[in-house]
Amino acid sequence: MTAILRTGTGRTGFRLSFGGGPLPLYLGGAIILGWFVLALLAPVVAPYDPIYQDVAARLQPPSLAHWFGTDNFGRDILSRVIWSARIDLQIALFGVVFPFIIGTVLGSCAGYFGGWIDTILMRIIDVVLAFPFLVLMMAIIVILKPGLSSFYVAMALVGWVSYARLVRAQILVIKSSDFVVAATSLGYSHSRIMFRHLLPNAILGSVVFSMSDAVLVLLNGAAISYLGLGVQPPTAEWGIMIAEGQSFITSAWWITTFPGIAIVTLAMGFSLLADGLGEKLGVRE
Amino acid sequence: MSVKASPLLEVTALNVHFGGTSLIPAFAGPTLRAVNGVSLTVMPGETLGLVGESGSGKSTLGRAILRIGDLTSGEILFDGTDMARATVGDLARLRRQTAMIFQDPYGALNPRMRVGEAIAEVLRVHRKVPRDKIGARVAELLNLVGLDEGYARSRPVDLSGGQCQRVGIARALAVEPKLIVADECVAALDVSIQGQIINLLMDLRERIGMAIIFIAHDLAIVRRLCDRVAVMYLGRIVEIGPTEQVFTDPSHPYTASLLRAIPDIDPDKGLPANPLTGEPPSPLALPCGCAFHPRCPKALPQCSTGEPPSLEGVGPHRAACILPPGEITI
Numbered sequence: 001m002t003a004i005l006r007t008g009t010g011r012t013g014f015r016l017s018f019g020g021g022p023l024p025l026y027l028g029g030a031i032i033l034g035w036f037v038l039a040l041l042a043p044v045v046a047p048y049d050p051i052y053q054d055v056a057a058r059l060q061p062p063s064l065a066h067w068f069g070t071d072n073f074g075r076d077i078l079s080r081v082i083w084s085a086r087i088d089l090q091i092a093l094f095g096v097v098f099p100f101i102i103g104t105v106l107g108s109c110a111g112y113f114g115g116w117i118d119t120i121l122m123r124i125i126d127v128v129l130a131f132p133f134l135v136l137m138m139a140i141i142v143i144l145k146p147g148l149s150s151f152y153v154a155m156a157l158v159g160w161v162s163y164a165r166l167v168r169a170q171i172l173v174i175k176s177s178d179f180v181v182a183a184t185s186l187g188y189s190h191s192r193i194m195f196r197h198l199l200p201n202a203i204l205g206s207v208v209f210s211m212s213d214a215v216l217v218l219l220n221g222a223a224i225s226y227l228g229l230g231v232q233p234p235t236a237e238w239g240i241m242i243a244e245g246q247s248f249i250t251s252a253w254w255i256t257t258f259p260g261i262a263i264v265t266l267a268m269g270f271s272l273l274a275d276g277l278g279e280k281l282g283v284r285e
Numbered sequence: 286m287s288v289k290a291s292p293l294l295e296v297t298a299l300n301v302h303f304g305g306t307s308l309i310p311a312f313a314g315p316t317l318r319a320v321n322g323v324s325l326t327v328m329p330g331e332t333l334g335l336v337g338e339s340g341s342g343k344s345t346l347g348r349a350i351l352r353i354g355d356l357t358s359g360e361i362l363f364d365g366t367d368m369a370r371a372t373v374g375d376l377a378r379l380r381r382q383t384a385m386i387f388q389d390p391y392g393a394l395n396p397r398m399r400v401g402e403a404i405a406e407v408l409r410v411h412r413k414v415p416r417d418k419i420g421a422r423v424a425e426l427l428n429l430v431g432l433d434e435g436y437a438r439s440r441p442v443d444l445s446g447g448q449c450q451r452v453g454i455a456r457a458l459a460v461e462p463k464l465i466v467a468d469e470c471v472a473a474l475d476v477s478i479q480g481q482i483i484n485l486l487m488d489l490r491e492r493i494g495m496a497i498i499f500i501a502h503d504l505a506i507v508r509r510l511c512d513r514v515a516v517m518y519l520g521r522i523v524e525i526g527p528t529e530q531v532f533t534d535p536s537h538p539y540t541a542s543l544l545r546a547i548p549d550i551d552p553d554k555g556l557p558a559n560p561l562t563g564e565p566p567s568p569l570a571l572p573c574g575c576a577f578h579p580r581c582p583k584a585l586p587q588c589s590t591g592e593p594p595s596l597e598g599v600g601p602h603r604a605a606c607i608l609p610p611g612e613i614t615i
Contacts, residue, residue, distance in 0.1 A: 187380025
C-alpha cells in the first residue's frame with residue numbers, strides 16, 4: 001500500500017525539504033491563505049478603485065502615493081493586483097474542481113468496470129490528448145464566447161483527462177488488492193466497493209495532483225486572458241495586466257513585473273502545498 | 286468428529302483454465318490449467334486442509350469455490366445449490382454464508398477504514414443485528430478473536446500483523462459463515478503468532494462449528510488443525526484422506542516426498558535425505574499421463590502415457606497412483 005501511495009506523491013521529481021518537517025505544507029498554505037484574505041478584503045485594503053483612470057497620473061513609477069506605480073491609463077497597479085486575486089483564485093478553484101470531479105468519476109468507472117466502458121473512455125482520452133492543450137482550449141472558448149465561464153467549460157472538457165487517467169491507474173492497482181477481493185466476497189454492492197473501498201484509497205494521488213494542477217490552470221487562465229479570450233478588460237486580472245503592460249516593458253517595467261510576481265507567489269503557494277501534502281499523506285501511510 | 290450425512294460443499298470435476306481463448310482460434314495462446322477436474326466434499330463443521338507446492342492451484346481452487354475467481358466448468362454444490370451456475374440470488378446467499386481469510390493480514394483490510402468500522406460494515410450490509418446493537422456486536426467479535434474492544438478505533442497501520450489477522454478473522458466471523466476459506470492465513474506471520482492464530486481457529490471451530498478449507502504449505506500446521514487433507518499437484522488432487530492416515534501412511538509418492546521433506550528440529554538427524562528434485566512442470570504444458578511422473582522416483586513406463594490416474598482406494602483415503610499403497614515408500 002505504501003508503495004502505491006508514494007508513487008502519487010513523487011511526481012514532481014524534486015522535493016523541497018526543510019529539515020524533513022511539513023514546512024512546505026504550512027508555507028504553501030500560508031501563501032494561499034494570505035492571497036485569499038487579501039482577495040476577500042480587497043475593497044478595504046486596496047488604496048484606489050482598480051478601474052478608475054487618473055489620466056493626470058499616467059505611467060508613474062512606484063512612489064509613496066502609488067506603491068506599485070500606475071499604468072498607461074493612470075490606474076493604480078497595487079489596487080489592480082489586489083483585486084485581481086479575486087478573479088485568479090476563482091480561476092484556480094473552478095478550473096480544478098470541475099475537471100477533478102468529472103475525471104474522478106469517469107476514471108474510476110473505467111478502472112473498476114473495465115471492458116468496453118474502459119476501452120471507449122480511453123480512446124476518448126487519446127483523442128483529447130492528441131490535440132495541443134492550449135489550442136483545443138482556445139478553439140472551445142472561441143466557439144462558445146470569449147469569457148470566464150467559457151474558460152471553465154473548456155477547462156472541464158479538456159482537463160478531466162489527466163484526473164481520469166490518474167484515478168483509473170490507481171483503481172486498477174487497488175482493484176486486485178485483498179481488501180477489495182474481501183469486499184467482493186462479503187457481498188458488498190458495486191457502489192459500496194467503489195465509494196467506500198476503492199476511491200478513498202485511489203483519490204489521494206489526484207488530490208495532490210490537483211494542487212500542482214492549480215498552478216497550471218492559473219497560468220492557463222492568465223495565458224487565455226493574455227490572448228484576449230478570458231477575462232475581458234477593464235476587469236483587473238494578472239494575465240490581462242501583463243498583456244496590457246508589455247508594450248511598455250522597456251519604459252515602465254512595473255506594469256508587468258508586479259502582476260508577474262503575484263502569479264509566481266500564488267503558483268509557488270500551490271506548488272508547496274502539493275509537495276507538503278504529498279509528503280504528509282505519504283508519511284502518514 | 287460427528288459427521289452429518291449431507292455434505293455442506295460438494296465440488297465435482299471443477300476446472301479453472303486461464304487464457305487459450307480468442308476470437309480467432311489461431312491467435313489463442315496456450316491454456317493454463319490451474320485447476321484440473323478437482324472433486325472434493327466438505328462436511329458441515331469439518332476442516333479440510335489443502336496442501337501443495339506454490340502454483341499447484343490451491344488458492345485458485347479456494348477462490349473458485351467462493352466464486353471470487355473465475356471457473357471454466359464443473360459443479361460446486363453448496364448446501365444443495367449449484368454455485369457454478371448461480372443466479373444473482375444464489376450468489377448473494379453464498380456471500381452471506383461464506384467468508385475468506387487472506388494471507389497478507391494488512392492487505393486484507395482497507396487502510397483508510399477503522400477496524401471497528403470494517404467489522405460494522407459487514408453487520409450493516411447483511412443486517413446481522415439491529416442498528417443500535419452494532420457497536421456491542423463489534424466489541425463481542427473483537428473479544429471473540431482475543432482483541433480488546435478498544436482496538437475498534439485503530440487503523441490497520443497501527444496494528445501488528447497478528448492483530449490484523451485477528452481483525453480479518455473477526456470480520457469473517459461477522460458474516461456467521463458456514464464455510465471459511467483460509468488462504469495461507471498464517472504464512473505471513475511470525476511462528477509464535479502462527480501458533481496463536483491456529484489455536485484461535487481451533488477454538489472458534491469448536492464454539493461456532495463452521496467448516497474450514499485451510500489452504501497451506503506448512504504440513505505441521507495442517508496436521509494439527511485439519512480433519513482431512515487433500516494434496517494437490519499441478520491442479521489435481523493426488524491424495525485425499527483423514528489427516529493422520531495420510532501423514533502416517535501416504536499412498537502417493539508425491540505426498541511421501543512432501544512428508545519426508547519436512548525438516549526436523551533435532552540437529553542430530555540432519556536434513557532429509559534425497560529430497561524431491563526439480564521444479565513442477567509448467568501448467569501451460571502438462572505432461573502426458575501422471576503429471577508427477579517426471580519427478581517421481583517410482584515412475585514406471587506406463588506412468589508417462591494415457592490419462593492421469595484417478596483417485597482410487599478403499600474408504601475415505603484415496604490416492605491417484607497406479608502403484609499399490611504398500612509400494613510407494615521410497
